[in-house]
Amino acid sequence: MLLKKGGLVVLDAAFDAFADASGTSAPCEIMSVAAFLFEKGKSAQLDLEWRQLLEPFLNHLPPEKRVFRMSTFMAHQRPYDKLNDAEWLSLRRRLIESVSGTLEFAVVSSVSAEGYKKMLPIGDNNPNLNQRITRKDILGGPFTMCGIWTMRSLASYIGRKNRAGDIVFFFEAGDPDQQELCARINDIARSPLLSSRYRYGGHSFVPKQCHHALGAADMMAWEYRIGIEEHLRSGSFHPGPFFLQLFDMPVGAMHFSPVNVQIQTMVMVVEESNRWAEERDFDE
Helix, strand or coil: CEEEECCEEEECCCEEEEEEEECCCCCCCEEEEEEEEEECCHHHHHHHHHHHHHHHHHCCCCHHHCCCCHHHHHCCCCCCCCCCHHHHHHHHHHHHHHHHHHCCEEEEEEEEHHHHHHHCCCCCCCCCCCCCCCHHHHHCCHHHHHHHHHHHHHHHHHHHCCCCCCEEEEEECCCCCHHHHHHHHHHHHHCHHHHHHCCEEEEEEECHHHCCHHHHHHHHHHHHHHHHHHHHHHCCCCCCHHHHHHCCCCEEEEECCHHHHHHHHHHHHHHHHHHHHHHHHHHC
């Protein structure tokens, strides 16, 4: 059944998930994707609370610009440029508290976009894979790989908790590789095996102004990306109080090092093999 919810047309599922990326459209060392999972109805509560908190700053803007962007917020740019330090810190703390009070689970992943390109060749010494197939054929680009990982991780969380129900997945529209990720998700939707494994209840790419949970995901993706960049540059990372507050929630995180990319490749090859075997048995 289709329901109208906060400007979104969504399927009546047990959970909904909102995902956003950071570092995909600017020259950044790292790109990341974060996704928040909510029980039915909880994401609407977050959207309402964020609208109330942000109304003094966004209500004078056109509807399509009434969105929270972490890069703008962290730079103290309009509409946050009139806040003193105490007001700015208080708003940030209250936004995170709203997330922690409504969230079921969160996941975030990251990868070096330039490093990922160097990992694409599979090598001629792998007898199990057609040598004409590249890692990108298996995983997609960095955005697609991280997006699919977040979907699988949220579904795995529900499975570990013995929870029933499917997930409707929402991604912010506009990322450069949106079409590639959408095609991969459509493949999941067409497969009975994969749609069950991913708890697939529907998906959509929507503008950020449709739901403030996309802004919340932007916050986590930004924080994680900046933390990974700092760690890779200096060999250490000293998280601030708001990073600690944000990641004090139930969160699963993954940085795709070369080893983790290889593992992810094997996972996807096995997944595709299982899908092929099941569909062949079904056809026979």
